[in-house]
Amino acid sequence: MSQFPLRTYAQLRAELLARRETALLDVREEAPFAEAHPLFAANIPLSKLEIEVYARIPRLETPVTVYDNGEGLALLAAQRLRALGYRDVALLDGGLAGWRAAGGELFIDVNVPSKAFGELVEHERHTPSLAAEEVQALLDAKADVVVLDARRFDEYQTMSIPGGVSVPGAELVLRVAQLAPNPSTQVIVNCAGRTRSLIGTQSLVNAGIPNQVAALRNGTIGWLLAGQTLEHGQQRRHGATEEPQRQQAAERARRVADRAGVARLSASGLAAWQAAAERTTYLFDVRGEDEYQAGHLPGSRPVPGGQLVQETDHVASVRGARIVLVDDDGVRANMSASWLAQMGWEVAVVDGLAAEAFSETGAWQPPLPAVPQPPSISAAELQGLLAQPGTVLLDFTTSANYVKRHIPGAHWAIRAQLAQALENLPLAERYVVTCGSSLLARFAALDLAQRVQQPVQVLEGGTAAWIAAGLPLEAGESHLAVPRSDRYRRPYEGTDAPREAMQAYLDWEFGLVAQLGRDGTHHFRSV
Template structure:
């Protein structure tokens, strides 16, 4: 298949003109995080069938695939074309070609959001306190509330003593009842810098009367100061009164209006869903639990704080339209994230006038998928019997490395689809292989590739790892059989509780340098309210 190529000036002009483009880094996350262009969204070759329809909702969006000379970009382009995408090209020369043309490259993940956060602090001088100062406040039993704006699972892993979990978009709605006395000092923390800067500035922008400070450098700063973090905490925000919601709604709407956020109706949504010339993302910014209890058709659950932090992970088409909705919180959790997305140069709307009767759909969001290929499959109980009685059967797990380590079929091997040829060389030769994954559909898409490389029988576990667990069968934990290196996950220097202090400090030093890198790149159109 002959696939066209695109160069640096093509991509740069699209970004400068605010025209739609999806620049997709199709390597695994770890190599992606080592260096990539600012708006190169990571969509690994391994997961294209699983992610493409949700992340690229319009089939004629200009798509440019990028690798670093491994050949993945061409394979990804072929796969996208086979899925029905009509405007797909390969970036000439890969990452090295981008650099040779004078393009700036960035490391780490979620770089657009992190560099924007640093820009906000540099322009607004967002107030912050050191770890030592915050510890002194807590130790002295001062009137202070610490709010942790990360996802709950991150907070539960490690948190600042006394901290309460209030994920970012919830802050303006929940804080008035967590700190009803305007003299109470408020400390906002995340793991590093971005989310605490955005959270602190959100409260300031919304006119909250309390003194608000970010915890400088988050849990990293706390650890580097030699101070102990709590583990396993479960303190969460509570529901708030109608009066509190109403006041928060006015504050958030005012901020959104000042940021130039536009308004939309259900009639607009209906029109945009069928529009062929424009990409539109539809996101519900409430908690996942509220979303599952009832939501609008066609809207994906993306809590607002994480949306601001990880925008390119759910909206890789730069220049697209984004529509947010928060039907049950006075639109606070849509208006506040929208105010930030507008400053990040997104064309962003908040959906107004939604009634409870409109929230007709229930349950978790399901990714739209292409039709599944026909494969030979086996149920969990049969596989369990094969594994017990027959040493000639091996299960191969294509889940993320993180999920594999948390729990996998005993004796199964972890493999990466992008490294399939090498992985097969590392797995013992047997007469029968059973492929599994989370989500279950991933192994279905891999089966034919796997079969083409070996002579043995290949089956897919019906329902994947979830079916194994639902059948009450035991799981094994840990990185026991790795047929591939765990390249699908970049180890963030702010995750977990056993990170090298030198890596933490290097991460902070990198964040401080992002504003300068933004200036060199020049394609972002960011501005600060």
């Protein structure tokens, strides 16, 4: 009998309907997670549990329910969670199959709550959109039109609509007057698929800007399916916003937030929320990463607002928790909060912060448990060992990073799949483990040392130290010890996805509203 209690589908459904705090964790890798999962399941793979969970589930008293699909990962995850201090850990009765057998709805893909919400918004608000052919005709006619790309800048650089400008989603209301100062200019908002196009367009509509606004229907996928050409490697970005434009945008955003029911907090009110031991409170800074590093509120985490709305489950993994947003302009926090409120979150914006409140500088440091300190070697020492027989190097970075570049001869593996990986590795006299920074490798080294008799060492500073030393690298899938299941290949990420996969993805998105109705736990609304 398991040392952990079981929670049923019916119990979890009741918690979701009552809006009580609960975290439902799928501890498989992202690719199998994307094949089937409950709507509000958060994917924290067992491989990365220790380095992600404290940020994503910050309150140790949170009810946490763990599941897999029969792989044997859930019990290990529950044990680790208990060792990390979580006090209310249970296993999902029957795992994923039990959820399905009890009548629970299952969803495919990733970031499904946000994508389903975007479809519901379009369904209820009739968000205006134009087909790819219509937008191409406007561009060919040199019409008075501006195309704003609502994705992250790196996504925009990968592929973009000709002439498009990068304006990540939360920036749209703040920047649109600078980019389209003439009210007669047609504004087109695009992303790769549908969600950020729809939410971005509806943000501008909700804010009441004077311009005509439309989403590019089906984003860059629709553009490619129409046989039209995309640009690559573009650098066009929004510029600074003048104070009169900022003030007007702030007034518009505040009205939208008030209409959505966003709460207001002072600095003391924020402190009171954070001191409430019985509730989880996330504090997110929704500005750009560079702005955050230049000065931010102590204890806040940088999550640019457009990505927060798109990937809420990835950072706020406790459904029913409270979310507090902060910025320094009165626009991005209010617009992002307006969407989170409509997605069923209890959300607030902090008002009245003076410039000196943004007193902390530098990058965000995730909260971590004690990091293991196994024996380590330098890059130079590893180079010498690799010249000798008997050294097996294991790389636990993401498969995408490994394929891009890795130490010659390194075998890629997933930490939670060490048993399978060892079956595919050559005989070793010693093992060395690495990842990008050595953080994940330090946890993996302990797991490996429990399975092998040979010495296990960590590359100090990880592959980054090897690169900094100017040592050689190789690329490609040269030594995969296990299949690349750590990341689901999104049909909208690049231009090389099969047309059938792109169309199937769009068809799936069109069906999300019906799936939401069958699931019935979402509490979504539109204003």
